Amino acid sequence: MGQRAGYRHRRRSANCRYRPRRSNNRAHPPGWLPPSLRHRVDTTLSTARRLCRYAPVTEIHIERVAFDTHAMSEGRSLTPAEYQNGTLAGTEIREYLLATWGRACAYCGAAGVPLNIDHIRPRSRGGSNRFSNLTLACVRCNQAKGSTPLEKFLAHQPKRLAAILQQIKVPLHDAAVMNTTRWQLTDALKTLGRPVNAWSGSRTKWNRTAMGLTKTHTFDALSVGLLDHENGDAIVRVPRQVCVIKATGRGVYARTTPDRFGFPRLRRPRRKQHYGFTTGDLVRATVPTGKWAGTWTGRISVRATGQHSLTTPVGRFSVSYVNLRLLQRADGYSYARRQEAR
Template identity: 65%
Template sequence: MFVLAKGGEPLMPCHPARARELLRSGRAALARRAPFTIRLRDRTREGSTVTGVHVRLDPGSKATGIAVTDELHRIGPEGRTSVARRGLITIELRHRGQQIHNGMLRRAGYRRRRRSSNLRYRAPRSDNRRRPPGWLPPSTQHRVDSTMSLVTKLCRYAPVVEIHVEQVAFDTTALARAGQSGVRENLGPTLAGFEIREFLLAKWNRSCAYCDASAVPLNMEHVRPRSLGGSDRISNLVLACVPCNQAKGTQRVEEFLADRPARLKAVVAQLGRPLRDVAAMNATQHLLVETLATLGVPVHTWSGGRTYWNRAVMGLPKSHTVDALSVGFLAHERGDELVRAPAQILVVTSTGRGAYARTTPDRFGFPRLRRPRAKILNGYATGDLVRAVVPRGAWVGTWLGRIAVRTSGQHRLTTLTCRFDVSYRNLTLLQRADGYSYGFAPEIRLSAIQGDAYSGVTRRGGGCRNVRKPDA
């Protein structure tokens, strides 16, 4: 849990049990519910020991893993100093880039339809609008803005001294050149082996391109065989299971899939389809680092290969939060390791702050309903965290959740297990909406690693649950 000093300065995070003890004894007060933060009543920054924490980021297209860690320096029996990296708080930030992209396409479709229906005589608009330097599409810019917003909050609630960011895992320019004559040999075995294979695993969803077999050994297979003039370009490579690879042999893909035209069409379409997630990350990687540098905290960048190596040596599975814990330098030869991670991860989902549209369109793009201009109704806004005390009816009891406001005063309350309407008179505001929803997901722990009594981190299990704790 995040801890603030009496004057509001960030202190070292504490264990949830310690936070509950401080709240029960009256030595601390609740400062924020999500993320959960307490403020001490009897301690200042000068009277506390603050060693500082590191924020580690694993940027992704759909979600970004964030880990708040500290480091313990230990002296071994031979006098060598090793580092034990502890995960204090792990966060999975879920972006809404695809939602923004779909909304932009929908709006463009509405405008195009209205123009073609009513203004057929109007000439097309000149494409002379200039974009400022560094412009990115809204769906891509959102990934940078949401990550920056959350890291700024972490710097406000925790004593951050360093920020570590993983660079993009795939260099699409180098991958495109990997099959050219005389280039592949100069790139070395790392790109030719690991990065190309990982790129194909991501592009073909870790399954065979010809039969969709998964959880089996997969080989890199040439769609057009090299014996018939096929190249080693990434656009000529697919993943195939051993039986399909042997059955295809030196045949053309058109001959091998002649009896399955639907599969042939899908394979050819996937070959020419770019990996959109990789393209989005390549467009934002440098802007994200430059934006984080404005916080005044040293920012260090690391390769995806380093993250993969740390995770593989520790024997940890892949997930956003595990990758975030593995970002940065660890000298495994001297005994450095990841020793602990929280039992739960904080899931932060970007929800936005509402729409600009003042009408609800029909399927043709014409206004159907008029939306209220005011976003705050009866003192509440959509996304506020509230406590509802229902005195009678089917939903009698005390509930905690987020609301969607309505002009009638019967706001829609969403909790962990249900959704129902409740009057604004029965609500108590706990926290204003900030454009994000907060929940928790459990972490499954591994057994001891390398013979020590340390618990590792595994893939998250179970579903996400909202921040809700019924009082009754």
Template identity: 50%
Template sequence: MHILVLDKRKKPLMPCHPARARELLREGRARVHRMVPFTIRLVDRLQADSVLQPLRLKLDPGSRTTGLALVREKETVDISTGEIIRTITVLMLLELKHRGHAIRDALTSRRAFRRRRRGNLRYRPARFNNRTRKDGWLAPSLQHRVDTTLAWVKRLMRWAPVMALSQELVRFDTQAMQNPEISGTEYQQGTLLGYEVREYLLEKWGRECVYCGAEHTPLEIDHIHPRSKGGSDRVSNLTVSCHDCNQAKGNRPLEQFLAKHPERIRKILAQAKAPLRDAAAVNSTRWALFQRLKATNLPVEVASGGRTKYNRHRLHISKEHCLDAVCVGHVDAIKNWQQPVLSIKATGRGSYQRTRLTKYGFPRGYLTRSKSAFGFQTGDMVKAVVTKGKKAGIYLGRVAIRASGSFNIQTGNGLAQHIHHRFCTLVQRGDGYGYNLTLLHPALNHGVAEAGEY
């Protein structure tokens, strides 16, 4: 992973190799500006004295996790064909984990408490549903995804010379977006043949065999109503199944193949007619994010999920959110993609609620009014060096404070409890996020091995 670099006026310069950053720090030409993501600030250079290469920030928005990739791109012309070849060099991989589900659950609980108090207690006046919402309103759990993603886009724009953006705008079927005139056989048999439909079906049916429920196995496209019996190729008549179930079903109707499982038949038929779950919410979030990205006045490249998967399979890239971001848009070759990934988890900055509630919504305990103790706040990154006792060791991670001075530290190896504040040293103030460095396994070409939390 490259190191972010700023000039002495905190303007972004080109990221450098970690070895180069260590050399600059050792020579006294740089200072540590930020620990995570690690950023240095030069003391003897200005942006005007440096040569900057245009960087591109790529995004793969998701419901729970958004992948981000900071890349340097180089375009060359193939002399034989005259085509432009875009080579991507990965500088930094990030995965942003949203807390939209926690926000949704908190709002649901608060709404239930208020409804109970308003319905059972006379002093709570009725609340009328006569409020209006402005155009483009999103639920708080969805707006959170847009806001946190845009916040990190702006952060990376402050720390690196980002000149362009790429976003996976729509999940399916935008081959026509690349060439609006494409139609007929050329559209059906284009380079993305099968990728759009297959990805849609995998998302719709939960990436498991609809007949036996098998997971983590290669899935094949199957016709619910066989083509030999008059079935069509419409996506509403398609599903996914494992090879054994596909062969066992053959050209038999669904009702005959699952005659002993009527409940599964009803579930499959209902799911076949239903649209993709959460598609409207995810698409509205993507479009809202797209409008916010355009407001940055940077060129925004858009692409589909089918093209992302096509690029990933063609270039033999493993399946990760951050690597999906690398494969967004026009990509011909990718370099340096096997590198550590900075996992960013949105944790929030605390709560205004200063009480614990019973199941009926009434206070049962009061929290301290001060959010800081002994110079620390919950969420700060600290380093604790315990010299003696059962807790002897070095702990680096996110701290949870207590007024008694006995803190908990969440590290990459687990939770360290009851660490006294006098052993703690502040590393970085809490910013509402937790950080964890992970490694892409080079041998298995997929999966993540934990390397430590920061």
């Protein structure tokens, strides 16, 4: 364990991205966002900048709303007193869980044994610390479950699984992200030099309902803004396919590839380009013979030997650089199409 910890701590000074040690009580500058939220703002701004470059964009309309996460968590409108008190007013989490689950293990029903507080959806899989994601588990079930998904752990107990899933509330990650980034996103879009108009969610819902459209992200985007229905403004055409853009990154700074214990397994090449190709490039492979004979399109992971790894919808295989033809350079994003709901 000490050797593995030393290997992790060495990474700060072993590469070219050295930073001196800083104090833990430093203040964040105005407008600071966590890296995960800043990534969302920067990715949206990058996509909007490219659209302004290739299309005649004259105005930008954005739906800037604030979600009431407390009311969304309860599923109803709340009174001012309920906003101040909350669900756990006058009690604590452990006592609340003991009363909710009948002082017994939620997985096996054991009572009269020491009980631990367990995350229904593990933290390693995106679970939160909300009380709706917490339950009681005996020591044996807690250790047996670990980071296993609940559906897999209780696959042989469908009734108990349904009872626990009924307790879990809908995650509010997306609503919290929008509440945090809405003003920073608006300020970032203003740097593109186009007028930015902010609208409410009720305006979007009214436009979508008046046009008879279903609830989807695409139709919400079409319904943002001012539509003068009295003068004949209407949405007369909807897309049949939409482009799905996903950030894939531009590689990593790691010099080695570790194993499952954290120790270096092999060294990574210093060069990112081999035989004219880079990891993430979209290529078309023409394989003359063998199991994978035919024409394939996908993204590759380059190797110094020239036998690059090609990922396709049906599998992954190695192909020589001689049989590859470049379709698009890797720009940190992947592009796909999907059918839109009619």
